[in-house]
Structure formats: C-alpha cells, structure tokens
Amino acid sequence: MFAFLANPARFMAFSAWAAPILFAGALILFATGIPWALFYSPPDYQMGDTVRIMYVHVPAAWWSMGAYAFLAGASFVSLVWRHVLADVAARAAAPVGAVFAAICLITGSLWGAPTWGTWWEWDGRMTSMLVLFITYLGYIALWNAIEDEERAARLAAILCLVGAINLPIVKFSVDWWSTLHQPASIMRSGGSAINGEMLGPLLTMGGAYLLLFGALTLMNMRAAIFRRRVQSAELRKAQS
C-alpha cells in the first residue's frame, strides 16, 4: 500500500477521499465516545467522577507516542529511500503529536491535583513525557529554521531518530520506577486490569484520537503538497 501511495499524484487522489472519511469517522467516534465516557460509564469506586479525565488523558498519551513512532518510521524511510512523501508525512504529523503530548500533560496535571494531591510530580513517566513534548518542539523548530526544505527534512529526520531513544523510556518508565503514576493496566501480561465498562469508552476514545490523527496528518500533508505546487508554479511564472 505504501509503495502504491509513494506516487504523489496517486497519494493526492487517495487522500482527497481518505482525509474526509477519516475525519468523519473521528467525529462519529467522538460523538459516541464523549457522552459514553463522560455520562454513561461508571464512576470509579475511589476516584469518583474524576476518573473521566482518563478518557481524554490516556488516548492522548497513546497517540502522542504513536505519532512519534510514526515520525521515526517516516524519518527512517526518508533517510534510507530518500522519499519526498515520507518527509512531508513526518513534518505533517509532528504538530498533531505535539498537541496530543500537551493535552496529555495538561489533563494529567488536572487529574493529579484531586487524586494525588499535587499538580506535578517529577517521576519517570511525567519527566519522560515532558522530554517527549520538548523533543517535538525542537523537531518542529528545526524544520522551520532551515530554509532549504530538502536539507531541513534530512536533518530533522536524523534528530527524530536520535529522539526516538526516549520512546521506550516513556513506555516502560512506570515499570522501571514505581512512583505516583500507576503502572500499565491495558496492555500488560496477565490480561487487562481495567473494568470492562470503562474499557469500552476508553477504546472508543482511543480510536477517535487515532482517526483524528490520521485525518489531520493527511490534511497537513495535502496542504504542504499544494503549497509546494503553488511555489513551483510561481517560480515558473517568474522565469517566463
């Protein structure tokens, strides 16, 4: 599929359909997931209604890491096969991932205040997540700072692969250092530890975030390609 889409013209034809479909899917999942999570799912026996922050916080955390893994994959493809669309994809996904990371940090802080009694704790998970957010900012800033797009893409790809060292640290930080943040409860050996009535809305919200990520990334990519076409058309006009 990726080889098929590697042709920019085919990609534009595909994404013209795919982006709105993904966006509509995200809207549908949000429309079911948000009421389900906020009103029709059970409150936690300890945390009460504050547990509902989880449905915003956890999917944002998942897909901010997922987005960085996508970024790293696209960067690898860009460096090895020197493919233009991989550069465009990496650049398009970065702001979405950065916003997800910011949502994760902000909602985590809001959740920590009533349940842990502190807005912020310098433990492994929070620190590594903050590092991930700053890595996103550095990546985006490097892209913007270098004018030659091709060179900017390669340099950003190198930086992205270096920063990928942090991903396993974020994922396993709760297992390595046991502190305030709870350990993994969805994907763990011995089965999920979360109540089934909470898992439903959580996975719905997870799907909604994923589709939103896909839709926004595709729209960003289309915008970047259109911008490039306009630039080359202007160059041609200036030459003639």
Added chain:
Amino acid sequence: MSALGVTFKRELALLWAGGGALAPLGYFFGTAMLVPLAMGPDRALLQTAGPPLVWIAAALAMLAMLERLFQSDLEDGSLEQMLLSPTPLEGIVIAKACALWVAIGLPLALAGAPVAIALQAPVERVPLIVLSLALGTAAFTGVGVIGAAVTASVKRGGVLLALIVLPMFAPPIIFGASVASGEDVGAALSILAGCALAAIALGPIAAAAALRLQAE
C-alpha cells in the same frame, strides 16, 4: 601525523586562541553565583539544593560552547576539506569532541570544586563531584555534537540548539545531581560513565550524518 591528531591539535589551538576556557569558566562562576542570590543565603537550604545546581551551571556553560563548534568549519570551508579527507568524518567529529572536552570540559570539572564548596557541598564529597563533572561534561559533549551539527547552518541558532540539546542533557543531569547530593554515589557514577561512553560513541555518528548534509 594522522588526520585525527591534526584535527585535535587544530581544534585545541582554535579554542585556545579564542580565549580558552576563560569565557565558559566565567559563565560557570556567574551562573553559580546567582544561585544563592536567588535562593537566599540560608545554609540549610543551600546544603540540600546547592550542590546539584553546580550541574545546571556546568550544563549551561557547555551548551554555550556548542553553537560555534561546526559553524566556523562550515563557513570557512574546512568542513569540505574534512569530507575530502580519507579519514571518516565520524573520527574527525570524535577528535573535535575530545578537544572540546579537554579544553572546556575538564577545566569546568576542576572549577566545580570551588563552586561546590561555595554552594555548601560537604568537603569530603567535592572530589566525587569533580569526577562526576568530568564524566558529565564528556556526556554533554557527546550529545551536544548532534545538536551542534544539525543546527550548524542556522544563523543565530543558539536558542534552537538549546531547545534540541537540553532534553538530551536529562540523563547525565539526573545521575550527576544524584552524585552531588550524595545519594547512591557508586551506582550513579557507573551510570554516568555509561552515559558518557554511549554519548561519545553514538553522538558523532549522528553528527557526521548531519554534517554531510550541511556540506552538500
């Protein structure tokens, strides 16, 4: 003489001609001086919070030296000569990093002794702090060359360089500060040495890949 030796000597000479470690040492002392002014001279507070702040000051002083590391090579064409040489660029980057560590990192580590004492570190811990700073500045140099290489063509890229490099400074800072405050000193020193070795071994590979693009 081998290309590595020549690069090392040239880099040392350039750093020396540019004032050597004088400016970064002054920066180091100046930052450390602001710490007690900001926290208040309360001795009990300084004893717990002061020694780890030696590390912040040292990290900032190293960071300030990174911006020009490859920029001048890119501007005056030395980078192209380095690419033409049969010695791999990775080796040349390691030689430059070693020169930076010898000229700046080691003096900073030694200057850590008076700064740590001024920030109320117990005197018997000062040799350990100096040792940990020597390892830490090596780790800073190793990850710093990556940031210096990707931002080499950016004019006034100092802030961008800091944004890129500061998160990578996190592991050495964590374990270095643990040595400075006297917790699990043996384990922290081992991990710090591991950080330094990994950074010096892997950083130049990424930096050389970036420098090849910069010279294109």
